[in-house]
Amino acid sequence: MPAMLAAGLTRALPLLAVLAAIAVAIYVFVSWKSTPARAKEVLIEVFVVLNSALSAFFLLALLYAALEDNAFVGEFFAVCLITTLAVLGITLLCRRTFLKHNPNYRWRVTQRAEKRRRDRNR
Numbered sequence: 001m002p003a004m005l006a007a008g009l010t011r012a013l014p015l016l017a018v019l020a021a022i023a024v025a026i027y028v029f030v031s032w033k034s035t036p037a038r039a040k041e042v043l044i045e046v047f048v049v050l051n052s053a054l055s056a057f058f059l060l061a062l063l064y065a066a067l068e069d070n071a072f073v074g075e076f077f078a079v080c081l082i083t084t085l086a087v088l089g090i091t092l093l094c095r096r097t098f099l100k101h102n103p104n105y106r107w108r109v110t111q112r113a114e115k116r117r118r119d120r121n122r
Contacts, residue, residue, distance in 0.1 A: 011076055012083040019087060023047070041105060044095045051088040058084060 026046055030039035058081035065074035099105060 008075065008079045009083075012079050015080055015083055016087075019047075019050075022050070037102060037105070040094075040098055044091060044098060047091040048088070048095070051084050051091060054084040055081060055088060 023043060026043050027039045030042045058077050062074055062077040062081055065071075065077055
């Protein structure tokens with residue numbers, strides 16, 4: 001059984017490679033233009049949105065494969081869904097740790113939310 005799980009997870013390696021390449025590119029570019037702390041903040045924001053969208057896509061594809069009774073495609077999308085959900089969980093954990101060690105960014109996030117709330121109430 002563990003061999004089958006490992007074989008299934010190897011199908012997600014290209015997805016992980018693409019996500020890693022995106023992460024490196026974003027971090028290097030934003031660090032070059034701004035600060036490393038800002039790069040981490042941008043990377044976390046991008047990865048939350050990206051992995052949420054990918055998880056929704058893979059869930060829809062998994063449901064479609066289940067409707068079509070296509071087990072092979074369903075297994076592939078299930079592995080991709082598990083991978084994106086794991087990366088999303090890791091990203092949220094990183095966000096919590098980042099905000100814990102950089103309380104000034106927590107103020108910035110609350111400031112933005114407060115501004116949005118004021119704009120909506122107008």
